[in-house]
Amino acid sequence: MMHGKAKGVILGVLMALVAACARGRATPVAGLPAEAQTVIRERGLSPEDVVAALRTYMPGGKYDEYVMFSSGGHSGQVLVIGIPSxxxxxxxxxxxxxxWQGYGFGEKGTLEVLAEGFARGKPLLWGDTHHPALSETEGExxxxxxFINDKANARLAVIDLRDFETKQIVKNPNAISDHGGGFVTPNTEYVVEGPQYAAPIGWEYAPLxxxxxxxxxxxxxxAFDRQKGRVDLDRSFQIELPPYWQDLCDAGKKVSYGWVFCNSINTEMATGGIEEGNPPFEAGTAKNEMDYLHIINWKKAEELIRAGKYEVxxxxxxxxxxxxxxEGVLFFAPEPKSPHGVDVAPGGEYIVxxxxxxxxxxxYSFEKIQKAIAAGNFERDPFGVPVLRFEDVKEAQVELxxxxxxxxxxxxxxAYTSLFLDSAVAKWSLGGxxxxxxAEPWKLVEKLPVHYNIGHIAAPEGDTVSPDGKYVVALNKWSVDRFQPVGPxxxxxxxxxxxxGGKMRLLYDMPIGIGEPHYAQIIKADKLKPFLVYPEIGWNAVKMAKDPNATEAGRERVEVREEGGRRVVExxxxxxxxxxxxxxxxxxxxxxxIWHITNIERARDATHGFALGGYNINLSLEPGETATIEFDADQSGTFPFYCTEFCSALHLEMMGYFLVEP
Amino acid sequence: MMHGKAKGVILGVLMALVAACARGRATPVAGLPAEAQTVIRERGLSPEDVVAALRTYMPGGKYDEYVMFSSGGHSGQVLVIGIPSxxxxxxxxxxxxxxWQGYGFGEKGTLEVLAEGFARGKPLLWGDTHHPALSETEGExxxxxxFINDKANARLAVIDLRDFETKQIVKNPNAISDHGGGFVTPNTEYVVEGPQYAAPIGWEYAPLxxxxxxxxxxxxxxAFDRQKGRVDLDRSFQIELPPYWQDLCDAGKKVSYGWVFCNSINTEMATGGIEEGNPPFEAGTAKNEMDYLHIINWKKAEELIRAGKYEVxxxxxxxxxxxxxxEGVLFFAPEPKSPHGVDVAPGGEYIVxxxxxxxxxxxYSFEKIQKAIAAGNFERDPFGVPVLRFEDVKEAQVELxxxxxxxxxxxxxxAYTSLFLDSAVAKWSLGGxxxxxxAEPWKLVEKLPVHYNIGHIAAPEGDTVSPDGKYVVALNKWSVDRFQPVGPxxxxxxxxxxxxGGKMRLLYDMPIGIGEPHYAQIIKADKLKPFLVYPEIGWNAVKMAKDPNATEAGRERVEVREEGGRRVVExxxxxxxxxxxxxxxxxxxxxxxIWHITNIERARDATHGFALGGYNINLSLEPGETATIEFDADQSGTFPFYCTEFCSALHLEMMGYFLVEP
Incomplete structure (x- = not known):
């Protein structure tokens, strides 16, 4: 038996405890509804799945922390992806x-951008994009x-991130294939386009x-003119290399500023011919234990250009x-064996x-490379290029x-390295x-299986002078059984x-059924400051300036004139x-x-499309944009034009007739 | 003061309570790791967010329950999306x-598919896809x-879901614009293509x-030939309609099998001309309080065709x-006001x-429509079409x-109806x-705000004879501030x-930065049985049969011959x-x-690409596929060809040279 007072105390303690406990149960994890448990059970989610779901889900209206720009591979396009969602x-x-974006379907400016990329006047209307490169200032x-390259035809495109649209395509006049580009030098002085398959300069004919x-x-x-937002052909230059199939490249930074590094995969100079009893390329290019890391002094190259030591x-x-x-622009160092990536560490000291x-x-140690060059300790390859000694320039090797x-x-x-054959990401420790x-330097720390056949790997600001950590994205080439089947x-x-955390953890599988991406770069979202609408009504989106044919409301008109013996309707x-x-x-x-259309809207997202049936024309006119189409009315008839962006409740009624009298 | 025994009892109770409480806290939700709480706190997720994350996250390697086929709008493509992820x-x-998929970049079969869709021989290389329609058997x-239409040029495409590739494009020879199609009749006897903007038949010239x-x-x-997987022009037919701008259509099913319903938005027959002081189309087409629901008896139309009552x-x-x-093929019923969707209820009794x-x-009640027709209670529109009385055929109206x-x-x-101006989804009760x-019939139950400007709405099997429930997808036209800005x-x-559940709940925002989708259909994933690889080596993916130019390993060859005065190299x-x-x-x-290439792989996902630099050619050769390119070697030089799908560690070495001697 207890005293009343004791009873009261105990009861109080018990009640407080029960209440606390009940509160604990009602909200076992703060903010987590009981319904979560039902969903977890019904969907058979593992604890890892639950954490991954919570880490990657983006609540409606909230923004991703990072934006990834990924090559779209042979779709020819660039993919923009939010991370972590x-x-x-x-x-x-x-x-x-x-x-959809009115790119190349009648709009004159975009047709001119595409036409700039034609080769010998022959239309090239696709590309094999490989390596996107964000512009940098001091390596950030x-x-x-x-910038992004087209491997299939050796071209480079410039995208302006004010409106996420392509402004320029340059065709490399002397190469027909590239791979190791674009890469930028640390202040975007240059966008570097590395080669791939050797061919005669100007891809002229020469037998094998x-x-x-x-x-x-x-x-x-x-050379990139940041003010104009365009590649400047006059200040650009090329360096001729042996026919070694140079592959990826990267620009030196900080201590290695002024240098570029490229690797190579066919120092054998194999020329294939399996059908003639030769070893196929896959074997012929893989005989040598060592290929050549290309070490290029672009500051020195600039001097040579200034000194007139070039041919046009x-x-x-x-x-x-x-x-x-x-002249000390090009050096080699042996590298094992048919390598792919060459990546400069954030401080520029090491080349991986x-x-x-x-x-x-x-x-490789940049310091050792400099010492070896200064010491003149090299032999020369068959083309006279100095070849540094492997042991002189090697800092470490890590077996992954x-x-x-x-x-x-x-x-x-x-560092995080993709392992294609292992289908894994290897995490390893840098030294110095x-x-x-x-932690022990130059040591494999962990391997995480991925699904499957990883090519490149990307990390937030992971190839700049100040990587962010947090994530890596494995860009896997095969998905096999990973997604709902959608055909062969x-x-x-x-x-x-x-x-x-300490360990790498898989968070999310994202199918890419729209191209085969190669490289990607991931930028902090808040570094992007795109236009929400164009700055003023009458904006030419290719020239990024007011268009002379901008039309105000009330100033719409049609003019007919004779010009060169034909009637022109503007x-x-x-x-x-x-x-x-x-x-x-x-x-x-x-x-x-000649038809100019100005979208006079100022509201965000108030885009109008403009489709002209039968004439293969579609424009996307974002708020403020002026676009021009120009064509011959070569077929008579009655052709509706209409708005292709669902702009209002009366969007279907936003149309007109283009009447071509026979 | 307490007795020792009492103390012991109390201590025991307390300890049990604390233990129970602690257990509750340690594993507050079974299977939910404590880390989840940290993530929820760090990311500021609401209880609703947590449930939504857990409902939509798809663990690696698990498949979505549903597959949505969405129009890609004026991208001209179709999007395939997993649900709920x-x-x-x-x-x-x-x-x-x-x-990327080698569609229209040199491969002869796909070029032929695209060319079939040209108008008057003029290339049309984009489309404005609106309404995808899955083939049906007995309304499922x-x-x-x-099937999917192109509104801009009045075309219809056929996609085979064995390989998710386009097999046929038919150009409507008499229309230049369509909107209400494709829709299928319940056994895919026909794919119905409804019109949009009126034009003279054959879109010939006629002044307004x-x-x-x-x-x-x-x-x-x-008419669709399921065996051949192709539209059969010979069995197809058209019905001429007044120039009322017919909009969406839907096929009757079950009790209304044999009928098709379309609405219209310009019974005013407005012809615009704002620049001439006329009311613009948006006003001119919106004068009438009522437009006409088109009620079409396609079984009767078939009889007329058999009886020869047509013109070619x-x-x-x-x-x-x-x-x-x-002849009783076409009837009208008044419908308020410039309507968009017309949708037949699962049992076919009602038209919404x-x-x-x-x-x-x-x-509208199909039974009442039949009674009104039988009773002959109608007037006629200016074109002689019988107009049923609104009150005779109306079942109910629900204010949403x-x-x-x-x-x-x-x-x-x-039923779930999209409300464009309200930016909401309305749930309402059917009757009968x-x-x-x-529950009370014909009654608004709930409205859920969406973001923003919803056009269409889709639900799993939601327009078949047996909808699944579970989800709806709001296809919103504007996102405004909903995502990280990516330009205007x-x-x-x-x-x-x-x-x-009882209430509608928003689960996920998916940005669509690749086109402006209109309609979508959602199918149970397990109904899809696509090929994982092509059935045999040497498969022609357009003809869906063995290709006569299939090449076995060891039978590769090059033949040179004279033909029509020129050298042909095959x-x-x-x-x-x-x-x-x-x-x-x-x-x-x-x-x-003439160049035939056979991918002799049998492994799933072992696709090879084939790019030919400088010649605008890229193929995608899935395992087993044979493809053919045909072109004139009109420029001399040295052109690498190479595999564009990263197929192996020696993928970059999978190349060859196309040498064109001057």
Whole structure:
């Protein structure tokens, strides 16, 4: 028996306890509804799944922390993806015409951008995009421009990140194939386009038995004019290289500023011919245990250009191979074996080469390279290029596993390398100044399986002077059984991996059923400051300036004139919710039509499309934009034009008739 | 003071309580790691966010329950999306060439598919896809084919769901614009293509003052040959309609089998001309309080065709308006006001019309329509078409809010209508046989705000005879501030909504930065049985049969012959990891080249690409596929060809040289 008072105390304690306990149960994890348990059970989610779901889900209206710009591979486009939600925010039309964004379907400015990329006047309307490169200032992404190459035809595109649209495509006049580009130098002085398959300069004809004499690699330095937002051909130059199939490149930074590094995969100079009993390329290019890391002094190359030590070939300055080799622009160092990625560490001290057919990454010291060059300790390759001694320039080798390809970095002194054959990401420790946590340097730390056949790898700001850590994205080439089947052509698979803790953890599988991406770069979202609408009404989106044919409301008109023996009809039209003005455009068969349309909206997202049936025309007119189409009215008839962006409740009624009298 | 025993008892109770409480805290939700709480706190997730994350996250390697086929709008393509994860699984090239899938970039079969869709010989290389339609058997999706229209040029495409590739594009020879199609009849007897903007038949020239006499709508019934997987032009027919701008259509089913319903938005026969002081189309088409629901008896139309009561115009049988009106094929019923969607309830008893400029959905009874027709209670419109009395055929009207557009159904007797102006989804109760839960029929139940400007709405099997319930997807036209800004052209926003509980709940925002989708259909994933690889080596993916130029390993060859005064070089090549055979292809400038390539792989996902630099060619050769390119070697030089799908560690070495001697 207890005293009343004691009872009361106990009761109080018990009640408090029960209440606390009940509160604990009602909200077992603060903010987590009981319903969560039901969902977890019903869907069979593992604890890892639950954490991954919570880490990647983006609540409605909240923004991703990072934006990834990924090559779209042979779609020819660029993919814009939010991280961590792994949602595809946009596909940017680059080398392939894309009608949703009105890119290459009648709009004169975009047709001119595409035409600039034609080769010998022959239309090239797709590309094989490989390596996107964000513009940099002092080695940091600055969020202003994005560059991307077309491997199939050796071209480079410039995308302005104010409106995420392609502004320029330059065709490399001397190369027909590139791979190791774009890469930028640390202040975007140049966008570097590395070669791939050797061919005679200007891709002229030469039989394969003249391979050594006539075939060449070409490293292109496209000078970038940030003010104009355009590549400046006059200040650009190329360096002639031996026909070694140069692969990826990266620019030196900080201590290695002024240098560029490229690797190579066919120092054998194999020329294939399996059908003639020769070893196929896959065997012929893989005989040598060592290929050559190309070490290029671009500051020295600039000096040679200033000194006139170049030839102009097809309109661009070229430093010939002999000059480059003699004048200290080009050096080689042995690298094992048919490597893929060459990646400069954040501080520029080390160059990491993924061996591909060798289980190591090989780390070169920039300091040692400089010493070896200064000491003159080299032999020369058959083209006279100085070859440094491997032992003189090697800092370390780390055995990671099968098929190391490409490396990115975090903020804690670790590197992450994709292993294609192992289908894994390898985390390993850097040495030297990066080793502050007492971990053993140059050592494999962990391997995480990915699904499947990883090519490149990307990390937030992971190839800049200050990587963020947090995530890596595995850009896997095969998905096999990973997604709901959608036919024999499978999506690729981007896997988001959390690297913020001690261990790497798989968070998300994102199918890419729209192209085969190669490289990607990931920028802090808040570095991007795009236009929400164009700055003023009448904006020319290609020129990024007010268009002379901008039309104000009330100033719409149609003019007819004779010009060069034909009738020219010129229309100045406005578009606003929910009508075009004029709505009736009448011409005669054979007339030349010049048609300017200005979207006079100022509201965000108030885009109008403009489709003209039967004439293969579609425009996307974002708020403020002026666009021009120009064509011959070569078929008579009655053709509706209409708005293709669902702009209002009366969007379907936003139309007009283009009447072509026979 | 307490007794020792009492103390002991109390201590025991307390300890038990504390232990129970602690257990509750240690594993507050079974299987939920403590880390989840940290993530929830760090990311500021609400309880609703947590549930949504857990409902939509798809663990690596697990498959989505549903697959959504969405129009890609004016991208010209079809989007394939997993539900509930809202991941984009694939983009199918339809009206626009797409190089990743080798669609229209040299491959002869796909070029022929695209060319079939040209108009008057003029290339049309984009489309404005609106309404995807899955093939049906007895009103259920059967997972075999997908059809989709091109509004801009009045075309219809056929996609085979064995490989998710486009097999046929038919150009409507008499219409230049369509909107209400494709829709299928319940056994895919026909794919119905409804019109949009009226134009003279064959889109010949006629001035707008002849609008009433010369301009027409055309409803097309494309007969589908399921065996051949192709539209059969010979059995197809059209019905001439007044120039009322017919909009969406839907096929009757079950009790209304044999009928099709379309609405219209310009019974005013407005012809615009704001620039001439006329009311713009947006006003001119919105004067009437009522437009006309078109009620079409396609079984009767078939009889007329059999009886020869048609004219052949531009190669297709056309039932003239006068015949259709006289012979009981075409009836009208008044419908308020410039409506958008017309949607037949699962059992076929009701036809639901979204008023667009009227706050109601109007529900018509098929039984009442039949009675009114039988009773002959009608007047006639200016074209002689019988107009039934509104009160005779109306079952109910439900006031939902501003801008009702389009309606889908669940499995519990409820309908879901998109409200464009309200930016909301309205859930409302059906009546009649659907009302088994005692709820009041024909009544608004709930409205859920969406973000923003919803156009269509889709639900799992939601327009078939047996909707699944569970979800609806809001296909929102504007995203405004919903996503990380990516320039003035904003993504659209698909919102996944859970309808499995009593209340609708928003689960997920999916940006669509690749086109402006209109309608979508959602099929149970297990109904799809696509090929994982092609059935045998040497498969022609367009013809879906063995290709006569299939090449076995060891049978590769090059033949040179004279033909029509020029040299023809024909190549039979194989592709397998990691080489092409032959690797050297030598021709002379001016030669005509016919090039067959067979991917002899049998492994899933072992796709090879084939790019030919400088010649605008890229193929995607899935395992087993044979493809052919044919072109003139019109420029001399040295052109690498290479594999564009990263197939193996030696993928970069999978190349060859195409040598064109001057």
């Amino acid at each position: 792994m949602r595809l925010l946009k596909v940017i039309g680059v080398f392939t015409p894309e009608p 992404y600055d969020g202003q421009f994005l 038995d003249q391979y050594k004499d006539k075939y060449r690699g070409l490293l292109t330095f496209w 070939i097809n309109g661009i300055k070229v430093i010939r191979l002999e000059t480059a080799a003699r 080469v993924g061996g591909k057919l060798d289980p190591h990454v090989t780390i 596993g099968l098929g190391p390809l490409h490396t990115v970095f975090d903020d804690k002194g670790y 100044p990066y080793r502050k946590d007492g 052509l499978h999506p690729q698979n981007f896997q988001l991996i959390d690297i913020s 229309i100045w039209m406005t578009a606003v919710r929910s009508h075009f003005k004029p709505e009736r455009v009448k011409v005669r068969k054979g007339d030349h039509v | 809202m991941r984009l699984l694939k983009v199918i090239g339809v009206f626009t060439p797409e190089p 999706y059967d997972g075999q084919f997908l 003052d002849q609008y009433k006499d010369k301009y027409r709508g055309l409803l097309t019934f494309w 115009i531009n190669g297709i049988k056309v039932i003239r308006l006068e015949t259709a009106a006289r 019309v979204g008023g667009k400029l009227d706050p109601h959905v109007t529900i 809010g501003l801008g009702p557009l389009h309606t889908v159904f669940d499995d519990k007797g409820y 046989p659907y009302r088994k839960d005692g 052209l904003h993504p659209q926003n698909f919102q996944l909504i859970d309808i499995s 190549i039979w090549m194989t592709a397998v990891r990691s080489h092409f055979k032959p690797e050297r292809v030598k021709v002379r400038k001016g030669d005509h080249v």
